Amino acid sequence: MAKTILRVREGAIAYYLNESSVGAKNSGRRFILSRTSDHGKTKDGWIKVNSTEHQVLVDAESDVERFAACASLFASKPHRPHVDRHHIRGMAGKWEGVAFPARVTHGRDATQNANQEIVSRHVGGD
Structure with a gap:
């Protein structure tokens, strides 16, 4: 787990x-630096960081220095795009609702399931 x-x-x-979690034996620790913009709404990508670069980022004294170090490191390497692996089901097919239950909209505002039952604890404001 990251x-x-x-x-x-x-x-x-x-x-x-x-x-991130270590892979095979003797592989050491792995670090990634990711960047978001628009107050976390847009994930711009990520880069691999080696242990020397990791130590430079951690040893920076203030947040201004850390931000500058992160920005220069992120700009110096080609970054990989963020892939959203949150949704495990594929595209909706013609069998939707027959072989599988109908999908509920994802996110925090998904307050009803396929049988129109309220499934969120936050509805009602009790």
Whole structure:
């Protein structure tokens, strides 16, 4: 599971330094630096960070220095696009609602299921 080590933001842009889980034996720790813009609404991509670059980011004294270091590091490498793996089901097919239950809109405002039952605890304001 990924663990956020560092989060720094300035205005609408934020950088996150995450440590991902290790792969095979003796592979060491892996770090990625991701960038979001528009106050977290747009995920701009991510880059791999080696241990030396990780140490430079962590050792920065202030948030201004950390933001500048993250920005220069992110600009110096080609970044990979963010792929949303949140949705595990594919495109809706003609069997939708027959072989599988009808889909509920995803997100926080999905308050009803396929049988029109209220499934959210937040509805009603009790």
